Amino acid sequence: MEVKETLNFIEEIIEEDLKKGTHGGRVHTRFPPEPNGYLHIGHAKSICLNFGLAQKYGGKTNLRFDDTNPVTEETEYVESIRNDVRWLGFQWDAEYYASDYFHQLYEWALVLIDKGLAYVDDSTSEEIAALKGTPTSAGKDSPFRSRSIEENRRLFVEMKEGKYPDGSRVLRAKIDMAHPNMIMRDPILYRIKNAAHHRTGNKWCIYPMYDFAHGQSDSIEKITHSICTLEFIPHRALYDWCIDNLEIFPSRQYEFARLNLTYTIMSKRKLLELVNGGHVKGWDDPRMPTISGLRRRGFTPESIREFAKRVGVAKRENIIEVQLLEYCIREDLNKKAHRVMAVMDPVKLVITNYPEGKSEHLTIENNPEDTESGTREVPFSRELYIEREDFMENPPKKYFRLFPGGMVRLKGAYIIVCDSVIKDDSGNIAEIHCSLIENSRSGNDQSGLTVKGTIHWVSAPHAEKAELRLYDRLFTDINPTGHDDKDFKEFINPDSLKVISAFIEPSLKQAKAGISYQFIRKAYFCVDSDSTPENMVFNQTVTLKDAWNPSKG
Numbered sequence: 001m002e003v004k005e006t007l008n009f010i011e012e013i014i015e016e017d018l019k020k021g022t023h024g025g026r027v028h029t030r031f032p033p034e035p036n037g038y039l040h041i042g043h044a045k046s047i048c049l050n051f052g053l054a055q056k057y058g059g060k061t062n063l064r065f066d067d068t069n070p071v072t073e074e075t076e077y078v079e080s081i082r083n084d085v086r087w088l089g090f091q092w093d094a095e096y097y098a099s100d101y102f103h104q105l106y107e108w109a110l111v112l113i114d115k116g117l118a119y120v121d122d123s124t125s126e127e128i129a130a131l132k133g134t135p136t137s138a139g140k141d142s143p144f145r146s147r148s149i150e151e152n153r154r155l156f157v158e159m160k161e162g163k164y165p166d167g168s169r170v171l172r173a174k175i176d177m178a179h180p181n182m183i184m185r186d187p188i189l190y191r192i193k194n195a196a197h198h199r200t201g202n203k204w205c206i207y208p209m210y211d212f213a214h215g216q217s218d219s220i221e222k223i224t225h226s227i228c229t230l231e232f233i234p235h236r237a238l239y240d241w242c243i244d245n246l247e248i249f250p251s252r253q254y255e256f257a258r259l260n261l262t263y264t265i266m267s268k269r270k271l272l273e274l275v276n277g278g279h280v281k282g283w284d285d286p287r288m289p290t291i292s293g294l295r296r297r298g299f300t301p302e303s304i305r306e307f308a309k310r311v312g313v314a315k316r317e318n319i320i321e322v323q324l325l326e327y328c329i330r331e332d333l334n335k336k337a338h339r340v341m342a343v344m345d346p347v348k349l350v351i352t353n354y355p356e357g358k359s360e361h362l363t364i365e366n367n368p369e370d371t372e373s374g375t376r377e378v379p380f381s382r383e384l385y386i387e388r389e390d391f392m393e394n395p396p397k398k399y400f401r402l403f404p405g406g407m408v409r410l411k412g413a414y415i416i417v418c419d420s421v422i423k424d425d426s427g428n429i430a431e432i433h434c435s436l437i438e439n440s441r442s443g444n445d446q447s448g449l450t451v452k453g454t455i456h457w458v459s460a461p462h463a464e465k466a467e468l469r470l471y472d473r474l475f476t477d478i479n480p481t482g483h484d485d486k487d488f489k490e491f492i493n494p495d496s497l498k499v500i501s502a503f504i505e506p507s508l509k510q511a512k513a514g515i516s517y518q519f520i521r522k523a524y525f526c527v528d529s530d531s532t533p534e535n536m537v538f539n540q541t542v543t544l545k546d547a548w549n550p551s552k553g
């Protein structure tokens with residue numbers, strides 16, 4: 001039986017275009033970030049979509065920095081964006097900057113002026129707003145709307161030459177002040193801004209608005225399918241108006257629902273507020289929804305691409321549960337991460353029938369899910385650490401961990417039986433004394449015993465100390481920006497970072513930054529960039545289990 005793949009609505013449009021031979025059967029997309037911050041998981045969705053479509057249809061994708069606003073843009077952001085796109089696994093066919101088109105855009109503004117389709121307006125922004133009308137009532141013509149072509153040309157050239165201060169004049173399209181779409185009521189095309197630009201320096205003091213730059217940039221690059229988010233639907237008419245009136249390559253805009261994720265925010269401007277306000281340690285803080293934050297947290301490119309695929313392409317706004325993202329990384333790390341042992345809340349366990357001073361190396365499989373992953377040597381000795389929670393003095397029924405008289409298997413090692421408990425003066429458990437069952441070693445167990453519980457451990461004299469950073473959600477509210485009466489920062493979770501120390505097995509001493517491990521029975525962790533062999537630091541990526549299920553999600 002042939003299984004027919006279902007297409008998303010953008011794929012349907014593309015396949016229709018390919019059938020009709022639109023643009024000569026070419027597919028050319030672009031990813032157009034404004035370099036005013038680090039990319040977040042929402043951008044990752046857009047990257048996977050744009051690059052994914054080009055891959056699927058044998059097309060191309062450009063990386064275009066939409067850098068038309070000189071005030072907020074920086075080279076640091078450009079570098080981080082390039083790095084993040086590459087890390088996600090995509091290579092662009094060409095790299096462009098909207099600022100490279102400033103001259104062409106200026107020429108095109110003159111074309112519109114000469115066609116009687118643009119005019120210089122000396123009104124203040126308040127005066128312009130006052131004449132704009134409302135969605136239900138028409139606007140009114142500006143007193144400057146009937147200027148002659150010659151005067152408009154002279155004034156616009158003078159604007160460019162720096163003769164006028166910021167805000168004193170703008171260039172507007174001459175469309176229709178009664179247009180039902182407010183955006184078409186003589187939109188501003190150019191404003192005066194005497195500010196240095198990260199690439200063009202002080203060459204320009206007039207800058208094009210997004211609506212006068214984006215479509216034309218697409219057109220210059222001969223983009224066939226310009227994909228953006230739903231809030232640009234009302235802008236599409238202006239996108240087409242510019243292209244039609246300039247008679248340039250007919251790129252077309254298509255809109256999909258932006259990605260929203262529970263318990264976080266998705267706006268570079270707001271993320272910058274978190275960074276500047278010291279609420280997080282930087283753009284790559286592992287609690288941030290930025291690509292760099294997710295990377296430092298231990299997310300893999302594969303997990304993010306899988307997430308983007310599962311989210312799909314929607315035409316209506318929605319909010320995706322963050323558990324889906326966590327599910328994707330858990331699935332990926334389950335396949336890849338080596339299993340190791342770390343004890344977070346240690347209590348000493350002494351094997352009284354194991355000779356003092358003796359130790360041995362046990363060979364333990366790195367990852368039972370991956371036969372290629374090999375084995376490693378883990379030292380075993382008379383004194384171990386186990387988790388305090390893996391022992392109970394008075395256990396309830398069906399307690400399969402350790403208790404006086406009870407038996408467990410030490411992971412990858414022996415079966416032990418608990419003989420007694422040593423307490424300190426205040427009655428806390430200081431040591432658990434056990435004896436080892438002969439011939440019960442994992443892989444060569446001839447004891448004939450079956451035990452229900454297996455616990456992890458670390459040999460005390462061989463253990464290394466490490467710092468573990470445990471993360472909770474950065475916000476306590478499911479939709480922090482969804483409250484009109486409250487600032488999103490009011491929902492910052494004060495307990496989103498907890499630092500603990502743990503004993504880890506010595507094999508981890510070699511671990512390199514960015515590498516992920518499963519600390520068995522606990523969680524996935526990855527080595528943080530702050531980590532050194534003397535002071536190892538791990539970030540908790542995600543816990544091992546969650547009741548959340550993708551089929552109901």
Ligand code: ATP
Nearest residue numbers: 032033034042043045046228229258259266267268
């Ligand atoms: P932000 O408000 O976070 O700065 P933006 O849309 O202004 O977002 P841009 O740098 O202009 O950011 O976006 C680059 C591309 O990424 C655009 O095509 C935009 O539509 C897309 N994009 C941004 N945020 C999301 C999101 N949450 N989901 C999907 N696509 C997004």
Ligand code: MG
Nearest residue numbers: 033034036268
């Ligand atoms: Mg933006």
